Amino acid sequence: MEQPNATKLKVGDSKRIITNQDGIHDKLEAIVRKHLSHEFKKPYQQHTEKAFAEINSIVQAFDGEIILDACCGVGQSTRILAEQNPQALVIGVDKSANRLTRNVAGDWQSDNYYLIRADLNDFYRLVKAANWPIKTHYVLYPNPWPKSKHIQRRWHGSAVFPQMIQIGEQIILRSNWLLYLQEFQLAASIAGKTGEITKVVEGQQPLTPFEAKYQSSGQQCWQLLVKNTKN
């Protein structure tokens, strides 16, 4: 029976990504190099600073590993990761209050997680400055921004990429758009990191509603793993 207010994402009819790019964006390398050599000075938004200060005191008092679930949407992956990693503190971050407060269907037993409303363009910089001991940094199905002119809205084209790429001993990025991961992989290599792209294995519990939607539409989901061992 359908649960009232349960997370609803139409499954089975997800459109494939349509882009006007025929390969890696021709300005990507220049954009990444510019961001790596210029400090991102935009002032923090107050709501993100406040949200960070609250969760930062919990993180600083926690003596264990931290898992960051960036762009967590409704927080399904945050809850799954919390159950799978009972020893860890799992922090899901999304800018959308609407998504974060939606009910998620599931039988969740763990309470070792927090869902935080914040803008990651600011939150990432605060996390980096506070040097959180993040074991794994997940970015699952970020908005693809497939139009060429929107390259700087993709995480690897954003001004916060230099901080983002240094967060976590490893970064796990998933998308149904292989080119997104190939671009991120190239950007990571410019920042001195290596990453490996593999197919997301089907038949396991999808980590997120978007993963479930793409898989039930017959779309291949991809994963990029970036190791950041010197962090």
Ligand SMILES: C[S@@+](CC[C@H](N)C(=O)[O-])C[C@H]1O[C@@H](n2cnc3c(N)ncnc32)[C@H](O)[C@@H]1O
């Ligand atoms: C395509 S959804 C994927 C959500 C979830 N990971 C999933 O797979 O179901 C992308 C999410 O990224 C969030 N997002 C985009 N830009 C963000 C930002 N600057 N800060 C925080 N969240 C952001 C959106 O609000 C949205 O929930």
